[in-house]
Amino acid sequence: MDNISYGFELAKKNFRRGQGAWLILTVCLCAACAFCGCGKESAVRHSLADTAMGTLVNLTFYSGDLSEEELRELEDSLLEEIRGKERELLSWREETSEVFRVQQEMGPGGAFVSEELFELLRECRKVEEDSDGAFSPALGALTRLWNMDGQALLPSEETRVPSEEEIRAALGHCGPDHMKLTEGRLFLEEGTFLDLGAVGKGYMLDRIRKELSEKASASGKSLWGVASLGGSVLTYGEKPDGTPWKVAVADPEEPGETIGYLELKGSWCVSTSGDYERFFEKDGVRYHHILDPSTGYPAKSGLRSVTILSESGFLSDALSTACFVLGQERGTKLAEKYGAGILTVDEGGEISCNEKMEGVFRLWRQDE
Ligand code: ADP
């Protein structure tokens, strides 16, 4: 399978602490202009940092001919689009969203869904099938039971691990056998709920890339930059000086630090799923937010994080979750089926990359 492994101990030993902050500020946000210039004396930059979809959003764009004010307007409109899609399509919590409404309207014959939701669910079904159900858009009964978002905010003595009976009951309403998608209609059995939390941010990266290329081609203006939504990052366009974008990979042991970075030229999507992102602890055990549909419990595949590189935001996000559940070997096979790059960090700190990822991943080393 042409994978390479790095000794993580070596990586950690040689990791230069000061660079953690440097990366978080400049590589995650990909303000590569700060170092090497934009290659164009007149290029302007604008950056927006805010929250949406329950996570941090950072939009940083550059242009050779748009004004700073125009970049600001563009970023404001993209932020509004992200919030709008969450509110109107993706959220299972907000009563205004289609995902919420469609569940309320579900009758014995199912419910009609918009073309957009139908297409998104169709793509989810494909990854569900290819991952043998490790990823599923119909895990809502289980994710609601665990309520990781809520429990992560509670003091440990107030958290609660669901009982085995509860987990078994929830699993009886999860996965491909309880959801049908035909001719513009969605059918969910009673007690089955959608949860698109594993793909929403990646899906939005695809929307953002589309908006940016429409904007650039309609006006003939140059535009390049980076959008990050939590653990999902889009690099957009080529920097005029030809230098690559740098996207940091967090250290699962110390998520404020990084193990290295990807050097990318042009437009790419990078998503990371890790057990450190959302979790709660009870009686010394950590319960994280990536659930294994075959057990109903947080996935124990031997991995701590999975980073996927793909041209598609949807795929990078869906596959990072699916491959986390599948583990290193099966996850790598799945990523390769989709032509994606994969980097895994396992519980022993070992880092593995497939060939596509190996070509762009730079591990921090003392001699750099
Ligand atoms: P994040 O949302 O932190 O970026 P992921 O992309 O891995 O992380 O998505 C995790 C979210 O997806 C969970 O919070 C939950 O809502 C949902 N989820 C958890 N396990 C699965 C799974 N096996 N398949 C599909 N969705 C899942």
Ligand code: MG
């Ligand atoms: Mg995901």
